[in-house]
Amino acid sequence: MKQQHEVEQFLYRQSELLDTKQWQKWIDLFAADGIYWMPPDASYKTWDGQPAIFAEDKNLMKVRMLRVLHPDAWSQRPLWETNHVVSNVVIRKVAKNGDIEVASRFHMMELRRDDVRHFAGSYFHRLKKTKNGYAIKLQRVDMANAQAAYDYVLQVWV
Amino acid sequence: MGNLSDLSKMVEPDRVRKEVYTDAEIFEREMERIHETVWIYCGHDSQVPKAGDYCTVQIGRQPMIMVRGKDRKVNVLYNRCPHRGNLICGDRKGNTGDQFRCSYHAWTFHHDGKLKNIPMMESGYAGTRLNKDSPELCMKKAARVETYRGFVFASLSSSGPSLKEFLGESIVAFDDMCDRAPGGEVEVVPNCFRVIQHSNWKLFMENQIDALHPSVVHQSTGRAAHEVEKLLAKEAKSGEAPLSYHMLSAFATVTIDKWDNFQTINYPHGHCILTGYMGLRPQDPDTLAYDKIMIKAYGKKRFEEIVGVNIHHVLVYPGLSVQSPLQQLRAVRPLGVDRTLTEIWHFRLKGAPEAIYRRSLAYYNLVNSPATLINADDLENFWKCHTGLSSDGGDWVSFARHHGRDLEKDGVVSSAPNMGTSEAPMRNQMKAWAKFMKEAR
Numbered sequence: 001m002k003q004q005h006e007v008e009q010f011l012y013r014q015s016e017l018l019d020t021k022q023w024q025k026w027i028d029l030f031a032a033d034g035i036y037w038m039p040p041d042a043s044y045k046t047w048d049g050q051p052a053i054f055a056e057d058k059n060l061m062k063v064r065m066l067r068v069l070h071p072d073a074w075s076q077r078p079l080w081e082t083n084h085v086v087s088n089v090v091i092r093k094v095a096k097n098g099d100i101e102v103a104s105r106f107h108m109m110e111l112r113r114d115d116v117r118h119f120a121g122s123y124f125h126r127l128k129k130t131k132n133g134y135a136i137k138l139q140r141v142d143m144a145n146a147q148a149a150y151d152y153v154l155q156v157w158v
Numbered sequence: 159m160g161n162l163s164d165l166s167k168m169v170e171p172d173r174v175r176k177e178v179y180t181d182a183e184i185f186e187r188e189m190e191r192i193h194e195t196v197w198i199y200c201g202h203d204s205q206v207p208k209a210g211d212y213c214t215v216q217i218g219r220q221p222m223i224m225v226r227g228k229d230r231k232v233n234v235l236y237n238r239c240p241h242r243g244n245l246i247c248g249d250r251k252g253n254t255g256d257q258f259r260c261s262y263h264a265w266t267f268h269h270d271g272k273l274k275n276i277p278m279m280e281s282g283y284a285g286t287r288l289n290k291d292s293p294e295l296c297m298k299k300a301a302r303v304e305t306y307r308g309f310v311f312a313s314l315s316s317s318g319p320s321l322k323e324f325l326g327e328s329i330v331a332f333d334d335m336c337d338r339a340p341g342g343e344v345e346v347v348p349n350c351f352r353v354i355q356h357s358n359w360k361l362f363m364e365n366q367i368d369a370l371h372p373s374v375v376h377q378s379t380g381r382a383a384h385e386v387e388k389l390l391a392k393e394a395k396s397g398e399a400p401l402s403y404h405m406l407s408a409f410a411t412v413t414i415d416k417w418d419n420f421q422t423i424n425y426p427h428g429h430c431i432l433t434g435y436m437g438l439r440p441q442d443p444d445t446l447a448y449d450k451i452m453i454k455a456y457g458k459k460r461f462e463e464i465v466g467v468n469i470h471h472v473l474v475y476p477g478l479s480v481q482s483p484l485q486q487l488r489a490v491r492p493l494g495v496d497r498t499l500t501e502i503w504h505f506r507l508k509g510a511p512e513a514i515y516r517r518s519l520a521y522y523n524l525v526n527s528p529a530t531l532i533n534a535d536d537l538e539n540f541w542k543c544h545t546g547l548s549s550d551g552g553d554w555v556s557f558a559r560h561h562g563r564d565l566e567k568d569g570v571v572s573s574a575p576n577m578g579t580s581e582a583p584m585r586n587q588m589k590a591w592a593k594f595m596k597e598a599r
Contacts (some may be wrong), residue, residue, distance in 0.1 A: 038529065040349055049516055051347060051504060051525045059386050062525075065408070066382035067531060073378035075538035147351035149499055150528035152537060 006029065007102050008089050010134050011125070015084035015106070018157060023065040026157070029056055031128050031135035036157055038141040047140075054141070061157075068156060076155060081111040086123070098129030099137075108158055117151070119158060120144045169592040171265065171585060172561040173554045176547045179358040192476050192594045193218035197304070197311040197324045198425070199478045199489050200224045202505070203232055204345040205251070206307060210269065213251040216491045216499075217314060222300065223247050224310060225254065227269035234300035234312040235271045246297065257298070258323035266440035307332045317547075328429035331472035334482035337464045339507035340455035344485060347504040349518075349528050354499050357540035359477070359492040362500065363587060365536055366479040366488075367432045367471055369417040370559070370579040372409050375539060378565065379531045382411020401440060402520035406531060407472070420470065420578035424571040428475030428590030430583040433468045444513035451521075475590055484518045486526060496544055502526045557581040557588070 010029075017026040030036070037047040038054040053064040056064065068076050085107045093101040102126070108119045121143040127134040141158050168175040176218035177184060198217045201224050212225035214237055221237040221247065232448065237245050239260040246258050246267070253404035257274050258267040266274040268598040288295060290529055306323035309332050311321050322329065336342050352366060355362065373380070384404035390399035420434035439445070453461045472480045477490040485505040492498050504522040506515050525532045545553070560580035567570045 040351070047485070051349065051351070051518065051519065051527070052523050053351075053529045055523055059390060063379070063382045063386050063403075064531065066385055067379045072380055073377065073535070075534045076378075127246035147353050151354045152356070153353055153534050154529040157532055 003094070003100070004089070004091060007091060007100065007127070007134070010028065010127070011086050011089060011102070011104055011123070014084050014136075019082050020086055021079065022157070025066070027061045028059060029136055030061070030139075031130075031137050032058070034136045034138065036061065036136075036139050036141075038143065038158065041146040042142050048050070049132060053143075053154065064076075072126070078113070080155065082156070083109045100127045100129070101125070102127065112152075120156075121145075121146075165591070165592060165595050169588050171589075172558040172581075173556050174588050176553055176555060178588075179360060179544065180495060180548050181556070182492055182495045185358070185492070188591070188595060189218040189492065191597065192591070193492065194220060194231050195313065195315040195318065196476065196583045196594070196595075197302075197321050198476075199474070199487075200234055200303075200310045200312050200391065201342075202308050202346045203305060203310055206347075208253065210253045210255050211251075212247060212254055214247050214249070216493075217300070217312060218312065218492070219467050220441075222247060222312065223258075224268050224312075225258075227258065231270070232303065232305065232565035233270050234303045234310070236298040236300075236403055237298065239265055240273075240297060241265050241276075255412040259403075265295075267297050271299050271515045277573035305435060307336045308345075318345045322517070324427060325474065326425050326427065326429060327423070328425060328472050330431065330467070330469065331474060331480035331482050334464075334467045334469055335480065335485055335505060337467075338399070338452075338483070338485075338510070340451050340509035343506040344510045345508055347522075349505055351502040351522075352499060353502070353533070353537070354493070354497060355537045355540045356496060357498060357544035358586070359490050359498040359542055360591075361500055361540045362490055363473060363476065363479070364584045365540070367422055367430045368579075368581075369420045369422070369432065369434075371536075373412060373414040373417060373540075374571050376532055378535070379446050380407050383407040383531075384410055396442075398442075400520070401442075401517055402524060402566075406524060409532065418576050419580045421575075422573045422578065422580065422583050424582050425461065426569045426590065427549075428473075428587045430471075430473040430475075430586065431469060432471040432473075432583075434470045439465060442519070444511065448511050448514050453507070456508060484521050486522055488526070496548075498540075555585040561585065 012028065013083060014029055035047060036054055036056045037052060040051055040053060044050055060091050086104055088105040090103045091100060092103050104123045106121060106123055107139060110117045111146055124140040126138040167243055168178055176491065194217060200215045201213055206224060206226040207229045212223050215222050215224055223237045224237045225233050225235065227233055237247055239246055241263055243259065244260055244262040246260055257572055265276050268274050273290065279290060283289060298361065299315040300314055302313040304311055306321060336344050383403050387399040387403035387407050388412040390403065391397055420432060423431045469482055472482060485507060487503045490498060491502045504519060558578045559572065563574050564580055564582045565574055571582050571586055573582050
């Protein structure tokens with residue numbers, strides 16, 4: 001129960017950081033070699049060497065953050081609003097050293113000027129147990145929207 | 159608007175009426191006279207390797223199917239049952255087995271569209287105007303289908319130039335891409351990215367070879383990538399950050415004046431070649447290993463010719479943008495006067511080392527994915543352009559930059575030296591547009 005609670009709190013915190021645009025803190029949740037990955041569809045088994053919507057290490061995450069914060073990031077003026085709800089949190093695997101694999105589902109409402117879009121799907125987190133809690137080794141995001149064309153694009157992580 | 163009798167008044171040598179981008183009736187005419195007439199890219203034959211493999215594709219307003227037959231031939235058919243008009247394929251791709259079967263009344267068809275069977279044909283159709291050999295019981299085929307180095311095109315008009323004649327010099331897009339493979343062949347990386355922009359299709363085609371826009375539009379990503387690139391270079395043993403950072407930072411480090419060093423060469427059907435490197439001949443171990451394989455396959459002289467081809471982008475009018483040195487291809491599918499779908503594909507150089515594939519894959523993911531760090535701001539501008547053009551704040555779109563200074567020879571218009579940001583490609587596209595629009599089908 002304690003572990004379930006800890007993991008849930010971690011996921012809630014991650015989505016809260018996104019929705020409040022605390023992107024550096026969001027990036028800090030990842031392990032030094034952590035990867036954020038959104039495959040084009042559910043059939044993909046690895047991010048490595050494959051087409052990917054996102055396949056970012058912390059360096060690329062930093063590029064994305066700096067870009068969005070640049071005054072000439074035209075598509076980001078005004079910055080988009082998002083609202084994530086994370087649920088259905090299920091611990092899939094716990095290793096002896098405390099590393100953990102967890103599946104969850106999300107729903108995100110995004111507002112861009114006058115337009116609302118909805119994205120939904122599943123998260124898979126591989127988390128490393130550290131002194132200060134968890135660090136993300138891998139976050140996989142599968143969009144339920146994946147088979148449709150993207151009406152406009154994604155700019156910040158989902 | 160709607161007065162199409164005087165289209166010539168809409169296009170002047172250095173400016174174009176706004177209705178060309180916003181008028182729904184003009185959109186219908188250009189679908190009919192341009193997209194549903196000229197050669198349009200359907201797909202690559204490696205998308206349909208086995209008999210029965212198919213994918214659906216939009217040509218102008220027409221839903222089509224590209225399918226591999228048992229005879230290995232690639233056919234392009236209208237995605238329509240001759241019975242009641244039902245779409246035959248509802249899925250975007252798949253394998254249809256040895257026949258198409260309509261989901262409504264179970265009519266079946268061969269891969270070339272010929273009728274195979276109708277349930278209770280004899281009892282149902284004896285004495286009617288239809289019998290098993292009636293041509294109107296076949297799925298209609300595209301008037302013409304041709305393939306060049308694996309790239310499949312269709313024309314819905316039975317007359318007009320051959321594919322090779324139509325492509326003219328822009329054929330270099332496919333030669334350059336394929337020649338960079340040791341065996342001279344490419345194969346598609348499965349699935350494409352699909353992104354919708356809220357504007358007319360022409361804005362996309364103009365933007366692709368607009369050499370002035372990158373340092374303005376993509377400054378934010380260029381700067382951001384340059385920051386991280388500098389940090390990584392400092393940490394790296396080689397003193398260099400991965401090439402993918404350079405591909406992004408170039409948008410900022412190549413300053414606005416330097417883009418004039420590029421050149422556009424513009425051809426009569428509206429096609430365009432944008433020359434210029436993005437530093438694509440580095441001397442890292444991956445490139446050197448690739449060079450070695452290439453020299454073995456082609457010989458030193460031919461190898462130098464191949465990797466020396468100085469191309470950034472090739473535009474095949476009206477709906478294709480090819481970045482051959484990075485094996486990326488974007489196909490434009492107009493959905494309406496104010497909505498356009500782009501399908502963005504990546505190709506693998508057959509026989510080239512994995513590292514070379516990964517290099518262009520990085521560009522594909524960072525620049526062309528639906529989470530693009532680059533195109534997002536282009537799409538933003540397309541929407542802004544469309545919204546502004548739909549207003550009464552003005553009547554014209556200006557293409558006057560370096561007008562009158564281009565070099566012209568035998569109908570080919572090149573930007574003059576150090577005037578690579580000339581709006582020659584836009585002028586040339588609109589000239590071709592006006593010519594197509596005038597021609598009766």
